[in-house]
Amino acid sequence: MALEHAILVSLTERAGSGYELAHRFDRSIGFFWPATHQQIYRVLRRMDEAGWVTHTEVAQEGRPDKKVYQVSATGRDELARWLAEPVDPAVLRDGLAVKIRGASLGDTAAVLREVVRHRGEHAALLEVYRGIQRRDFPKPAKLSGRELHQYLVLRGGIRAEESFLAWCDEVIEALRSEQS
Amino acid sequence: MALEHAILVSLTERAGSGYELAHRFDRSIGFFWPATHQQIYRVLRRMDEAGWVTHTEVAQEGRPDKKVYQVSATGRDELARWLAEPVDPAVLRDGLAVKIRGASLGDTAAVLREVVRHRGEHAALLEVYRGIQRRDFPKPAKLSGRELHQYLVLRGGIRAEESFLAWCDEVIEALRSEQS
DNA sequence: TCTAGCTATGCAACTCGTTGCACTGCACCT
DNA sequence: AGGTGCAGTGCAACGAGTTGCATAGCTAGA
Known part of the structure; x- marks a missing residue:
């Protein structure tokens, strides 16, 4: 449904190959719309056939050739159309x-350990987000346009992780005092 | 992967038919693990073949017969096994x-309207969660066991919605001041 | 009376997403 | 000399989830 559009957003910002896009997804837009390289390759091909993107084969030395995709006028229209349409929650x-x-139907202590583990993983992700914030958006008050929008999405990630961590803490405390 | 286990949790609390389970999913466990009746019917059949559940055909007057499922010993073992195993984030x-x-690649005003709409939907969901909290868990400090665990999960939903709303407000404010 | 909605189960076809694998050549480490 | 990892694209098979439809009788409202 919307991987197409996530790719259009990313490719509009900068043209790139499937491989490159897959890495961008791992580091930015994919925090909110994850995708594997397989999916990206398949969808890119479909988009190419539909005329939303065009590609140029680029020969390289010492590494495989690549196809650099860029958004066509049709693709930009499609993106604008999608942006104006409602999204599912x-x-x-x-x-x-x-x-x-x-x-309570199994080993409560094991579940508690899982919550602690997830807490750790989410804390690490939150640190990643905060690192991006410090590096790319040190002065949020001055932002506008594309940068502002990127910042706002990052803020959503930060808020979600903070609230997840707080929840983990609540759960951990409750399960611990229940056990003792 | 885990719809089976969500069903096991729900069926352990109370036996029921596929239809009934689908409705429970719409009102409780499905907030965290959504499933359609189709999926539930298919998975129930698979679980039945695997021996995790057994069913009894119950004839009814004025309405179709139903199959009431309940968790078998094998199913309880499987659930305990799964509970002890790590889950994907x-x-x-x-x-x-x-x-x-x-x-910025389309109609910013339309995107803003979408954010406002989502804010409304999530606010409604938050009210549903709070209603459940008031009705089912008026005195959270006294809870333990299954009820405590249900309450904690609900808390997660409440926290997630609160944080989503706060994010929407941040986004709405930023986009509005950008437009004027 | 006609329509709509509830109870109850299920098939068929489809899209979406994941996983494992294949091929090529370079660079780096042990 | 051998393993690992990066860059790059892709196939094939599978599993998960969605959508549309079918059937059937009952109830309640316009």
Whole structure:
């Protein structure tokens, strides 16, 4: 549904190959719309056939040739059309929540350890986000246009992680005092 | 991967038919692990073949017969096994974030309207969560066991929605002042 | 009376996303 | 000399999830 559009957004900012896009997805837009290289290659081909992007084969020395994609006028129209259309709300699908809900049907201590582990992973992700914020947006008050919008999305990630961490702490405390 | 286990958790709490489960999913566990009736029917059949659940056909008057499923010993073992095993972290996939990031490539005002609309939907969901909290968990300090765990998961939903709303407000304010 | 909605289950076809693998050549480490 | 990792594209198979439809009788409202 919308991987196409996430790619259009990313390619409009800068042209690139499938491989390169896959890496961009790992570091920025993919925090909010994850995709593997396989998916990206397949969708790029479809978009190419639909005329939303065009590609140029670029020969390289010492490494494989690549196809650099860029957004066509049709692609820009499609992106504008999509931007004006309503989006479905994001759905959560959280296995950890299911586990917590079922904790008393198994080893509660193991579930608690899982919560602690997830807390750690999310804390690390939050640090990544904060690093990006410090590096790329040191003065948020002065932002506008594309940079402002990138910053706002990052803020969403930061807020989501902060709230997840706070939740983990609440859960950890409650499960610990229940056990003792 | 884990719909099976979400169903096991729900069925352990109370036996039920596929139809009934689908409704439970719409109102409780499905907030964190959404599923359609189709998926539930298919997975229930698979679980039945695997021996994790058993079913009893119940004839009814004035309405179709139903199959009431309940968790078998094997199913309880499987659930305990899964509870002790690590879960993958939840992935976000948020079309709204992609839109905000691409806002300057289309109609920013339309994107802003979308953010406002999502804010409304999430505010409504938050009210649903708070209603459940008031009704089912008026005295959270006294909870333990299954009820405590249900409460904690609900807390996660409340926190996530609160933080989403705060983000929407930040985005709305920033986009509005950018436009004027 | 006609329409709509609830209860109840299920098939078929489809899209979306994941996983494992394949091929090439270079660079770097041990 | 051998393993690992990067750059680059891609196929094939699978699993998960969605959508549309079918069937059937009951109930409640316009």
